[in-house]
Amino acid sequence: xxxxxxxxxxxxxxxxxxxxxxxxxxxxxxxxxxxxxxxxxxxxxxxxxxxxxxxxxxxxxxxxxxxxxxxxxxxxxxxxxxxxxxxxxxxxxxxxxxxxxxxxxxxxxxxxxxxxxxxxxxxxxxxxxxxxxxxxxxxxxxxxxxxxxxxxxxxxxxxxxxxxxxxxxxxxxxxxxxxxxxxxxxxxxxxxxxxxxxxxxxxxxxxxxxxxxxxxxxxxxxxxxxxxxxxxxxxxxxxxxxxxxxxxxxxxxxxxxxxxxxxxxxxxxxxxxxxxxxxxxxxxxxxxxxxxxxxxxxxxxxxxxxxxxxxxxxxxxxxxxxxxxxxxxxxxxxxxxxxxxxxxxxxxxxxxxxxxxxxxxxxxxxxxxxxxxxxxxxxxxxxxxxxxxxxxxxxxxxxxxxxxxxxxxxxxxxxxxxxxxxxxxxxxxxxxxxxxxxxxxxxxxxxxxxxxxxxxxxxxxxxxxxxxxxxxxxxxxxxxxxxxxxxxxxxxxxxxxxxxxxxxxxxxxxxxxxxxxxxxxxxxxxxxxxxxxxxxxxxxxxxxxxxxxxxxxxxxxxxxxxxxxxxxxxxxxxxxxxxxxxxxxxxxxxxxxxxxxxxxxxxxxxxxxxxxxxxxxxxxxxxxxxxxxxxxxxxxxxxxxxxxxxxxxxxxxxxxxxxxxxxxxxxxxxxxxxxxxxxxxxxxxxxxxxxxxxxxxxxxxxxxxxxxxxxxxxxxxxxxxxxxxxxxxxxxxxxxxxxxxxxxxxxxxxxxxxxxxxxxxxxxxxxxxxxxxxxxxxxxxxxxxxxxxxxxxxxxxxxxxxxxxxxxxxxxxx
Amino acid sequence: xxxxxxxxxxxxxxxxxxxxxxxxxxxxxxxxxxxxxxxxxxxxxxxxxxxxxxxxxxxxxxxxxxxxxxxxxxxxxxxxxxxxxxxxxxxxxxxxxxxxxxxxxxxxxxxxxxxxxxxxxxxxxxxxxxxxxxxxxxxxxxxxxxxxxxxx
Numbered sequence: 001x002x003x004x005x006x007x008x009x010x011x012x013x014x015x016x017x018x019x020x021x022x023x024x025x026x027x028x029x030x031x032x033x034x035x036x037x038x039x040x041x042x043x044x045x046x047x048x049x050x051x052x053x054x055x056x057x058x059x060x061x062x063x064x065x066x067x068x069x070x071x072x073x074x075x076x077x078x079x080x081x082x083x084x085x086x087x088x089x090x091x092x093x094x095x096x097x098x099x100x101x102x103x104x105x106x107x108x109x110x111x112x113x114x115x116x117x118x119x120x121x122x123x124x125x126x127x128x129x130x131x132x133x134x135x136x137x138x139x140x141x142x143x144x145x146x147x148x149x150x151x152x153x154x155x156x157x158x159x160x161x162x163x164x165x166x167x168x169x170x171x172x173x174x175x176x177x178x179x180x181x182x183x184x185x186x187x188x189x190x191x192x193x194x195x196x197x198x199x200x201x202x203x204x205x206x207x208x209x210x211x212x213x214x215x216x217x218x219x220x221x222x223x224x225x226x227x228x229x230x231x232x233x234x235x236x237x238x239x240x241x242x243x244x245x246x247x248x249x250x251x252x253x254x255x256x257x258x259x260x261x262x263x264x265x266x267x268x269x270x271x272x273x274x275x276x277x278x279x280x281x282x283x284x285x286x287x288x289x290x291x292x293x294x295x296x297x298x299x300x301x302x303x304x305x306x307x308x309x310x311x312x313x314x315x316x317x318x319x320x321x322x323x324x325x326x327x328x329x330x331x332x333x334x335x336x337x338x339x340x341x342x343x344x345x346x347x348x349x350x351x352x353x354x355x356x357x358x359x360x361x362x363x364x365x366x367x368x369x370x371x372x373x374x375x376x377x378x379x380x381x382x383x384x385x386x387x388x389x390x391x392x393x394x395x396x397x398x399x400x401x402x403x404x405x406x407x408x409x410x411x412x413x414x415x416x417x418x419x420x421x422x423x424x425x426x427x428x429x430x431x432x433x434x435x436x437x438x439x440x441x442x443x444x445x446x447x448x449x450x451x452x453x454x455x456x457x458x459x460x461x462x463x464x465x466x467x468x469x470x471x472x473x474x475x476x477x478x479x480x481x482x483x484x485x486x487x488x489x490x491x492x493x494x495x496x497x498x499x500x501x502x503x504x505x506x507x508x509x510x511x512x513x514x515x516x517x518x519x520x521x522x523x524x525x526x527x528x529x530x531x532x533x534x535x536x537x538x539x540x541x542x543x544x545x546x547x548x549x550x551x552x553x554x555x556x557x558x559x560x561x562x563x564x565x566x567x568x569x570x571x572x573x574x575x576x577x578x579x580x581x582x583x584x585x586x587x588x589x590x591x592x593x594x595x596x597x598x599x600x601x602x603x604x605x606x607x608x609x610x611x612x613x614x615x616x617x618x619x620x621x622x623x624x625x626x627x628x629x630x631x632x633x634x635x636x637x638x639x640x641x642x643x644x645x646x647x648x649x650x651x652x653x654x655x656x657x658x659x660x661x662x663x664x665x666x667x668x669x670x671x672x673x674x675x676x677x678x679x680x681x682x683x684x685x686x687x688x689x690x691x692x693x694x695x696x697x698x699x700x701x702x703x704x705x706x707x708x709x710x711x712x713x714x715x716x717x718x719x720x721x722x723x724x725x726x727x728x729x730x731x732x733x734x735x736x737x738x739x740x741x742x743x744x745x746x747x748x749x750x751x752x753x754x755x756x757x758x759x760x761x762x763x764x765x766x767x768x769x770x771x772x773x774x775x776x777x778x779x780x781x782x783x784x785x786x787x788x789x790x791x792x793x794x795x796x797x798x799x800x801x802x803x804x805x806x807x808x809x810x811x812x813x814x
Numbered sequence: 815x816x817x818x819x820x821x822x823x824x825x826x827x828x829x830x831x832x833x834x835x836x837x838x839x840x841x842x843x844x845x846x847x848x849x850x851x852x853x854x855x856x857x858x859x860x861x862x863x864x865x866x867x868x869x870x871x872x873x874x875x876x877x878x879x880x881x882x883x884x885x886x887x888x889x890x891x892x893x894x895x896x897x898x899x900x901x902x903x904x905x906x907x908x909x910x911x912x913x914x915x916x917x918x919x920x921x922x923x924x925x926x927x928x929x930x931x932x933x934x935x936x937x938x939x940x941x942x943x944x945x946x947x948x949x950x951x952x953x954x955x956x957x958x959x960x961x962x963x964x965x966x
Contacts, residue, residue: 130964131964413955414956419846420956429966610948610952611952
């Protein structure tokens with residue numbers, strides 16, 4: 001590193017910049033450079049969901065560094081460790097530079113014409129024999145808005161397949177579902193700015209200090225200011241975030257609904273419910289009141305393990321705070337009763353009337369930076385522009401916009417969710433699966449099953465990525481993709497703020513942008529509208545953005561007032577941006593009118609326990625007409641619980657230095673050195689019981705698979721073990737180590753988000769050979785073979801005799 | 815007085831539903847949502863049977879061969895494959911309809927008898943039976959095109 005403004009690896013959040021009441025968050029420009037740039041190009045960080053504005057430094061056609069954008073509303077110049085160091089992945093020597101086609105079992109270089117013609121030929125053949133129901137698309141949280149929209153249109157109006165989803169299903173589907181269930185539409189009510197003035201912050205299942213480091217800096221600065229907010233953290237681990245909590249509630253995994261019901265019980269007991277707000281702007285309060293009545297602190301303690309006195313402390317704060325910002329993430333979204341629990345956070349705000357006002361907001365957070373855009377554009381299981389699949393008028397709007405027959409657009413049920421797409425592939429009714437910029441062979445639950453599906457002979461797998469990922473090894477065609485910094489597009493963060501990120505350098509070799517690949521496919525498939533004109537009428541990112549704007553007109557995510565020029569001129573701008581709001585909208589629902597009326601709502605809702613869809617007739621019979629909907633839920637126990645055979649809970653999560661499956665961050669020396677390997681975190685009590693010491697090799701087994709990790713002792717409750725899920729096999733195939741070898745194939749009935757946060761496991765010391773159960777060696781060898789059975793098997797497979805050797809000790813567990 | 819006749823029919827039908835849901839849950843373990851949800855829905859029906867017990871004591875119960883016949887008529891599963899899953903869901907949906915109608919008939923009688931307890935049980939259980947039906951309808955709508963068109 002030639003020059004860096006701060007050592008973000010050892011000092012993750014940097015210096016404090018306290019500010020008094022009414023003062024804006026001070027500027028601090030972070031930068032990291034390997035050389036002096038010749039020029040700076042506007043970008044936006046794509047390595048967490050915060051969406052920080054930055055400039056990309058370029059010299060001699062290469063990225064040589066980044067610096068934070070001082071004027072940006074999101075970060076005021078700050079960057080986190082991933083933002084400061086992740087960019088070096090662009091220049092990795094192992095980038096994919098040519099298309100590959102599997103011939104005689106081996107992936108071999110091919111021309112773009114050969115690769116695309118093969119995909120088109122396969123597509124046409126499948127459609128001819130089985131209709132477009134034989135095609136499935138599984139996209140990312142890493143592409144840009146323009147790419148997602150193009151994909152959505154070619155899938156929905158070109159092919160007419162309902163089988164489109166993204167890995168945003170794994171990370172933020174519940175955010176969307178919870179917002180829809182309560183407010184009638186996706187879209188965060190609050191904004192990051194609310195953190196600058198709020199009296200209280202509540203983080204539910206959200207280790208924000210590790211996951212959105214710059215946003216956490218914003219809170220740390222408040223905590224160092226003269227008027228610090230109180231902080232409530234609900235998390236089973238003692239994380240960096242929890243260390244700063246005024247009250248840290250430590251529930252057993254899978255008990256979020258019980259804890260949140262208990263908190264609302266206490267608020268109602270305290271008599272600080274905003275009756276006027278509830279009467280004027282909500283429906284459903286009475287049922288909630290009845291439901292939470294039995295959730296006394298003592299009962300909640302029994303269900304969740306949270307001491308009644310601790311719950312009372314948190315309840316006291318929440319009953320009396322004047323303002324409140326809540327953030328919610330994977331500890332809720334990937335756990336039992338995901339949507340029901342996330343909705344209870346919304347309810348907590350509603351019963352106190354803490355919404356639509358400065359300092360009071362709900363941030364149902366995203367895990368990935370461009371996740372919001374998959375939800376907006378219809379590249380995942382939603383319809384473009386937050387339209388309701390159950391509302392024929394909304395489908396008609398899309399048919400008119402795209403000039404296709406209304407029955408071309410699949411809308412007979414919600415678009416197929418990711419877990420179901422994989423199931424159809426498993427059963428053989430989806431015959432072509434096209435995966436873009438994501439790595440399901442590490443990120444999906446129950447990896448043994450995912451590998452078996454990817455290897456099925458009758459499944460044609462297309463992988464579009466920048467690197468030979470664990471997933472790409474199984475592909476029939478690999479398309480080399482351009483990534484961030486090599487293409488232009490926009491994306492939207494949790495604060496609804498739209499940023500532009502520009503092309504700074506050329507992609508390596510023959511790599512192409514995802515947008516160009518989709519446009520090429522649409523052209524070769526010859527998708528036409530009703531007048532015989534090409535269905536997709538745009539040719540580059542800016543024209544795609546212009547087309548998208550029309551799709552959002554009149555919808556909650558209205559982009560019509562935005563242009564590339566406007567985005568380049570200043571900082572990010574939060575939607576809706578239109579004639580009424582030319583400079584964007586910092587906070588939604590300031591008039592307390594919610595998008596719930598039957599003709600406007602994005603959904604008619606679902607049953608929290610079963611996922612059964614509410615019908616249009618039922619919804620219209622009780623049309624909330626602009627009122628927010630309070631929906632209660634009772635606690636239910638997780639499906640797989642520890643027993644004699646598998647006596648411990650496993651939970652999984654992320655680390656500060658890595659993003660997703662490390663496809664990019666693992667190729668940055670700084671980030672990789674900071675967190676080189678996975679581990680299993682366990683309590684001192686459990687360590688003692690099993691005779692385990694720090695850094696011992698541990699075998700962790702579930703009913704699905706096994707992993708071998710080093711032990712890290714402390715900061716976690718007895719009975720629970722934690723494994724970060726970033727680590728696959730591309731850089732270490734010597735042992736099974738991906739946390740998802742162990743996790744269960746199950747999902748929330750409403751959001752369809754998989755349950756990564758609990759599974760029953762057992763642990764044992766790996767070198768205790770005498771105590772090793774029969775057949776284990778075979779299972780371990782099988783697991784390793786499973787990892788390397790794809791293309792380009794790595795040279796060395798660790799033998800049992802040598803065993804895997806520890807790399808360096810990771811620096812932090814947060 | 816034939817209330818006992820319908821109480822018997824309701825209890826028998828709920829029991830058939832529990833049996834069918836349990837079979838479908840066990841058989842379709844590879845469809846986690848169906849398996850988990852059927853177990854949940856079976857627990858609701860078991861609870862309904864409990865609720866019927868005091869009413870049976872009050873009004874008596876005519877043992878009816880009809881529910882057993884219904885099972886033969888309405889549930890032919892569990893079977894294997896995409897289309898077979900569809901057929902199992904179809905059959906379970908029909909069974910929920912049978913139960914629903916029992917609640918409706920009994921609720922009418924409860925009103926005539928001014929029996930608040932019977933009416934409350936019919937309403938509460940009937941509400942959950944509706945949720946059972948709604949789940950199967952949603953899932954059937956999702957599965958139908960794939961099962962009928964693309965699955966082998």
